[in-house]
Amino acid sequence: MPSLRLLVKDGHEIVAVWTQPDKPAGRGKKLHASPVKEFALQHNFTIHQPQKIKTSEAKELFASHQADAAVVVAYGKILPPEFLSAPKKGCINVHFSLLPKYRGAAPVNWAIVNGETETGVTTMKIIQELDAGPILLQQSADILENETAPELMSRLAEIGANLISETLRSLTDIEPKP
Template structure:
């Protein structure tokens, strides 16, 4: 079975490595064009491209599929199936129609919940206790295709979005390999239509979401910190300085929202609209990430 893989970031690279290790015939890899990065703005290859080049798989990096020759290049690979993971492009129907077994996608949520570009982050922001990955058929509408299979995992109460993604990458890689294996032995697999009444969306994160509103409950603040990590990272203003807040724990305590309740051996306690949180790790502007007690040992709080 000839597989064309399409993906760009680390989660996709993890999936590509898995299906290569499991012996699937990957005849071509599509990924986003190299992008300028860092202070020198040098062009940097995607994690997926790096994996493909190491094993000498042909790499294709079209900006889009508008040109007929771009679609012809895909047809020339004669894929039986396309496996898509966080490619970063919505594929037109003429691409979806190329492989006879269809185009399948691994999405980092339990669809139909959290369609869109930031599914696992919103699962954490919303305080969910369970997430997972979905194998589905791709359609022209974003994340709306029939579901082939799912794999579920609990979300830890202190787990960040970044930590969850690391686990979902492995879960997704295993699900992709399992699903491709079923296609290889069973042919075209049945799918289940998504329940339209259960659809929700997970829009891109941005920095307007960062400032902490201390009038919210302790759990809402804690979920904000977890869900916005490692990007764009929750922030707070303390004694005129802006800090990135990297890590919190929900704790006991009462006071006016935003009131400092005390500095302990483990962190800085701040009152919320309901309950309190303890900030265990933060970062001052222009500084590095530090354990909160260590920072305030060198920068004592004003009385």
């Protein structure tokens, strides 16, 4: 959520928000919207919550936005090639490690388990291979003594929000690193 909030505050145009479908929660198993959807509703953004993104309808809808760039944060699904090529400047992902270190799932947990004293945030262009796209920007962060994964993730989310906004502002000037 910090990323979407800061993108709005910094004046980036949001053409649509794609998020996971509402999920049952609580004792009554009523459908509940994600915080991302709640934020999008408050700001009257166009919202899409497809059950499947690998359909021709989803691919056509995504391309119809004619976005300059797409920002992906904790979406949890691998995007099909048609999604990656639709935005003019590509799809940008934020990852909570200093790539290429700790590619894949749970990078914060692994950094803590392995006794690292530093980690960070990376923005990169998304390619088909997981967390392997060209690196755009990185910012390091110390791992504090006795810091838990949720505490560190919260700090990295704020750093990531700033890094995403900076990445979008400078996208035409950044020279990606392989």
